[in-house]
Amino acid sequence: MDIRQLRYFLAVAEEEQITSAANKLNISQPPLSQQLKQLEDELGVKLLERGSRKIQLTDAGKLLRIRAEEILHLTEATYKELKDFKEGVKGTLSIGTVSSSGTIFLPERILRFNNSYPEVNFEIWEGNTYKILEYLNNGLIEIGIVRTPFNIEDFKSILLEREPMIAVYSGKKQKETCTIEELRDKPLIIYRRFEAIVSQVFIKANIDPRIICKTDDARTALLWAAAGVGTALVPKSAFSLVQNDNLNYSILEEAALETEIAAIWMENRYLSVAARHFLEMF
Template identity: 55%
Template sequence: MDIKQLKYFYTIAEEGQITNAAKRLHIAQPPLSYQLKNLENELGVKLVERGSHHIKLTDAGLMLYKRAKQILTLTEATVDELKDFKKGTYGTLSIGTVSSSGASLLTGRLNTFHDKYPFVNFDIHEGNTYELLEILDKGIIEIAIVRTPFNTSGLNAIYLPKEPMVAAMINELNWNDSKVINITELNNKPIIFYKRFEKLILKACDDCNFEPTVFCKNDDARTSLLWANSGLGIAVVPKSSLRLIGSSNLIFKEINNEMLSTQIAAIWSKTGYLSSAGKNFLQLFKDNGKNEK
């Protein structure tokens, strides 16, 4: 089994049809069918169930599809690294972002970088912090944009200034006109939050001698805001996350609590490969971070 066979199989799985896969690969259908059959014979397993119009992956085929995706991504990354070594600031920069950092990443940073390095393209991977740390460790991405807290072992990091957490709600759930509140004012109110901040929020409440009424825990700050915008509860999120859902009915109040603050950080492996484009991006991230203070 070689890279070409993996690419052929991956394309067939993506297209769901050998005919479409052959067109995408710019080869004739019979040789592609032959390559698939050879791969099944070599591996000793059936990879697809052939139908009249579409193919369906077997369990073995699904396993190979997932592995092929990882291998082909790593192969492309390796080729890009070698091209970058030869050409300098050409190539593709792979960055991972959590949803709650996307707004900050797009606040001028990518535009500024693109203006300065117009021949660098981007491959953006979205996921939660744990997923990004995993693919960073595997070398699938060079840099991850995440939020504190996270395990810093084996990582370099550049931090943006701290930002407060806010309580976001529709007007019907608003209890006063204050723009800044104490966390105790959330006592007995339905709270919605991203699971990443659960320990921070529960600890801050416990320090103020109350147990919060948790209406919903979820895996995305955007989800917290959408639920709050529907009037289901009060979202506790980082302040910059408010830009994630654009126009809304939400009003927000900063929570005056030192514990309830987060930072966006650009992280990269201490031992992994970092391209010239990656180094330039980190320098821009660092410079912009100073300007935001």
């Protein structure tokens, strides 16, 4: 059993067809089938059930899939670690960030890091928190910048300071703070990321909120508020994403709506030297 055979096996497990797996691996079908047969013979167990339309894993095949993924991850991590050891802190660091956090928390840290490690370049991927978690799981990025709450299973994290949610509106400054009750009859624009916790707070206050828009981007919520469409509920630090003299906000007096920025990474995956040094900026 070797690394190549495990890669072949995983491709078939993912594609569920020999033809699709062969195309993915850029090889012809006979050598692929031969390698799979050799793997089964060597291990002494049947790994695949070959049906008319698709291939399914046997129980032994399911176990091998788990172990093969672990072995290939470890192989890749070992390669990267030795490469880092040889080359030092250089290369490209891939970071994923939610839009409402990246533009606020990343530039200053990237500048400090670049001054210390000028041979490291950056690749930034943007998306909502769920997309950033997906990027991490797929190995597309090493570090994610997200907002709580999120499922912390499989991740390590560094939490930054807590911040309140604010009610953003167009026009003169009304009050420094406001309560959920004061939003009872107002048309609301909410960041879809926080729909669940916002709804829970209104339910607890026995209020049926008038939500006229849900969006995945804090900028969109702020722009709609600036246009006078309604009141946007966003994290306080997101207010600076849109420069508009007609926008004002009041801090929501509700601890349940406070959030935190978090730098997260996979718990059981190798972090490059560059990534480890970048986390020292937090």
